[in-house]
Amino acid sequence: xxxxxxxxxxxxxxxxxxxxxxxxxxxxxxxxxxxxxxxxxxxxxxxxxxxxxxxxxxxxxxxxxxxxxxxxxxxxxxxxxxxxxxxxxxxxxxxxxxxxxxxxxxxxxxxxxxxxxxxxxxxxxxxxxxxxxxxxxxxxxxxxxxxxxxxxxxxxxxxxxxxxxxxxxxxxxxxxxxxxxxxxxxxxxxxxxxxxxxxxx
Numbered sequence: 763x764x765x766x767x768x769x770x771x772x773x774x775x776x777x778x779x780x781x782x783x784x785x786x787x788x789x790x791x792x793x794x795x796x797x798x799x800x801x802x803x804x805x806x807x808x809x810x811x812x813x814x815x816x817x818x819x820x821x822x823x824x825x826x827x828x829x830x831x832x833x834x835x836x837x838x839x840x841x842x843x844x845x846x847x848x849x850x851x852x853x854x855x856x857x858x859x860x861x862x863x864x865x866x867x868x869x870x871x872x873x874x875x876x877x878x879x880x881x882x883x884x885x886x887x888x889x890x891x892x893x894x895x896x897x898x899x900x901x902x903x904x905x906x907x908x909x910x911x912x913x914x915x916x917x918x919x920x921x922x923x924x925x926x927x928x929x930x931x932x933x934x935x936x937x938x939x940x941x942x943x944x945x946x947x948x949x950x951x952x953x954x955x956x957x958x959x960x961x962x963x
Contacts, residue, residue: 768801830860848914855908
């Protein structure tokens with residue numbers, strides 16, 4: 763069982779993500795992550811066995827943090843992404859203190875059911891392994907690069923270079939949006955089901 767904690771975009775950010783997903787699908791066909799709902803991952807946990815949604819809800823019953831603003835830094839590409847072996851188009855989110863605190867609070871809350879977590883993955887990067895052993899998720903703190911993914915592209919199409927250039931040159935930096943909630947999702951491969959939302963103050 764895999765559980766994800768996501769930030770969901772809205773307004774012009776959501777529209778821009780949807781636009782690029784549609785453009786990539788039209789010109790480069792079906793690429794990885796295109797079918798995923800627009801989101802930025804705070805953390806993803808692999809569990810040893812299924813747990814009831816009510817148990818998940820109870821973990822965050824006393825969760826408390828004020829809503830806050832975040833800013834899009836720029837359009838960017840993870841070339842030769844080690845996770846996908848493709849080039850991953852994304853909108854980079856400028857990390858701030860509130861965003862970092864939010865991730866740590868989620869991770870610490872989830873440790874209440876630490877016995878359910880799978881931690882058997884092995885990373886060659888020591889920091890990733892340390893984070894996995896401690897929190898059940900490898901990308902924490904400085905190793906966490908918050909972003910909204912468009913797609914991870916593996917294609918020899920003649921359109922690829924033009925799409926990449928236009929994507930990087932778009933005027934998206936400094937767009938601000940307010941995080942009022944985070945959402946909890948059940949993940950099965952490319953299928954995502956929202957279970958509930960955790961509202962901020």
